Amino acid sequence: xxxxKFDYIIIxxxxxxxMLAAAMDQDPFFASKKILLLEKQTTRTNxxxxxxxxxxxxxxxxxxxxxxxxxxxxxxxxxxxxxxxPYSYKTLRGQDFYTYHYQKLEESNIVRLRHEAVLSMxxxxxxxxxxxxxxxxxxxxxFNSHFTPPSPKEEKKHPLIxxxxxxxxxxxxxxxxxxxxxxxxxxxxxxxxxTRFMYVLPFSEHEGLVEYTLFxxxxxxxxxxxxxxxxxxxxxxxCDSFEILEKEKGSIPMTAYNFYRRNTERVCHxxxxxxxxxxxxxxxxxxxxxxxxxxxxxxKEGVSFTRLKQHSRHHFYDTLLLDILxxxxxxxxxxxxxxxxxxxxxxxxxxxxxxxTVWQELAIIWACPKxxxxxxxxKRLF
Ligand SMILES: Cc1cc2nc3c(=O)[nH]c(=O)nc-3n(C[C@H](O)[C@H](O)[C@H](O)COP(=O)(O)OP(=O)(O)OC[C@H]3O[C@@H](n4cnc5c(N)ncnc54)[C@H](O)[C@@H]3O)c2cc1C
Numbered sequence: 001x002x003x004x005k006f007d008y009i010i011i012x013x014x015x016x017x018x019m020l021a022a023a024m025d026q027d028p029f030f031a032s033k034k035i036l037l038l039e040k041q042t043t044r045t046n047x048x049x050x051x052x053x054x055x056x057x058x059x060x061x062x063x064x065x066x067x068x069x070x071x072x073x074x075x076x077x078x079x080x081x082x083x084x085x086p087y088s089y090k091t092l093r094g095q096d097f098y099t100y101h102y103q104k105l106e107e108s109n110i111v112r113l114r115h116e117a118v119l120s121m122x123x124x125x126x127x128x129x130x131x132x133x134x135x136x137x138x139x140x141x142x143f144n145s146h147f148t149p150p151s152p153k154e155e156k157k158h159p160l161i162x163x164x165x166x167x168x169x170x171x172x173x174x175x176x177x178x179x180x181x182x183x184x185x186x187x188x189x190x191x192x193x194x195t196r197f198m199y200v201l202p203f204s205e206h207e208g209l210v211e212y213t214l215f216x217x218x219x220x221x222x223x224x225x226x227x228x229x230x231x232x233x234x235x236x237x238x239c240d241s242f243e244i245l246e247k248e249k250g251s252i253p254m255t256a257y258n259f260y261r262r263n264t265e266r267v268c269h270x271x272x273x274x275x276x277x278x279x280x281x282x283x284x285x286x287x288x289x290x291x292x293x294x295x296x297x298x299x300k301e302g303v304s305f306t307r308l309k310q311h312s313r314h315h316f317y318d319t320l321l322l323d324i325l326x327x328x329x330x331x332x333x334x335x336x337x338x339x340x341x342x343x344x345x346x347x348x349x350x351x352x353x354x355x356x357t358v359w360q361e362l363a364i365i366w367a368c369p370k371x372x373x374x375x376x377x378x379k380r381l382f
Contacts, residue, residue, distance in 0.1 A: 056086065076337065167211030260306070320373055347363070
């Protein structure tokens with residue numbers, strides 16, 4: 001077997017792996033480095049749609065399918081349509097993201113992309129050995145985006161639930177979508193003792209993504225998500241004649257487990273594998289852009305990966321919410337409803353992207369039902 005030596009090896013050319021490879025490729029600091037990007041999938045499909053909020057213009061604006069300045073929240077007793085400026089809610093297709101980055105990497109002098117699945121990784125004092133079926137590579141440092149969930153022992157301290165969903169991209173015969181308003185959460189669907197909501201992204205009056213979503217422990221039969229979507233399109237959107245253009249499904253781990261503790265001096269976990277997924281929402285994309293920049297700074301300053309921690313105050317709030325949802329899953333609707341009723345969407349979005357002051361955070365928590373949070377806090381402290 002040939003041994004090929006690299007300065008950096010990135011495992012996985014998904015969201016985080018491609019963001020990191022691109023950031024290194026564009027930064028003169030890495031101009032003399034040799035970087036290997038290993039991806040097990042040989043072809044890329046439009047396997048996901050990424051949405052995120054951002055103030056003003058951003059890195060991926062040229063790839064956006066659509067952006068909205070208004071979002072809708074629907075609970076049992078209220079329908080709120082709110083302007084979120086200076087934020088916009090942005091969405092892009094996975095396929096466009098992969099194509100954009102793959103084309104850029106073809107021109108790169110320092111990053112080499114190879115389609116091989118990593119089978120094992122072994123760290124020693126000076127290097128990391130990475131094995132695929134075809135090759136053995138060595139890297140001074142490895143960035144790993146291959147996700148492995150917390151073990152049952154680790155999970156005991158931090159409960160794991162899933163954000164799981166199925167979405168249909170549809171084209172309706174009549175205009176059924178309010179084109180300028182993205183439905184962030186519509187809790188009017190039966191909760192069945194869970195936290196269940198619809199998520200709707202309108203691309204035009206006739207076309208949109210309609211997604212049946214849960215924050216809960218157990219996945220459903222595929223037909224249950226689809227029955228939920230069909231019922232919503234028929235009863236809530238008032239449409240019986242439509243075509244399904246594409247489908248997407250996903251299950252995003254929601255846990256406050258400290259993934260960064262898996263980092264060592266030579267191996268850094270990135271993306272969902274590194275805890276870059278916001279535990280209480282499943283949103284990962286925008287945070288991955290920020291964490292990539294932090295990681296680049298850290299590499300330039302020669303600081304250890306073990307310092308790449310998440311924000312501790314916010315981590316604690318996420319822990320409390322997940323404690324509540326894992327024990328009393330039906331409470332999600334009342335928590336989100338109270339929050340959206342009493343606080344501005346700008347404050348909530350800033351809170352969810354961990355950009356608030358302590359006072360704003362207390363104001364958000366104060367808006368939520370107090371008993372479950374106090375009980376979760378009490379259990380965590382004692
Ligand atoms: C359908 C779907 C929709 C989502 N929508 C949103 C959204 O709207 N907004 C948001 O913020 N987040 C969203 N997420 C969550 C999150 O942004 C994505 O999961 C995101 O892709 C995570 O990035 P990642 O780099 O950690 O993982 P991935 O993008 O999954 O990348 C990991 C890569 O590693 C490769 N790989 C795995 N094992 C190996 C191996 N052994 N060897 C080589 N390669 C390997 C995989 O093939 C993959 O390409 C969504 C997730 C899904 C599944």
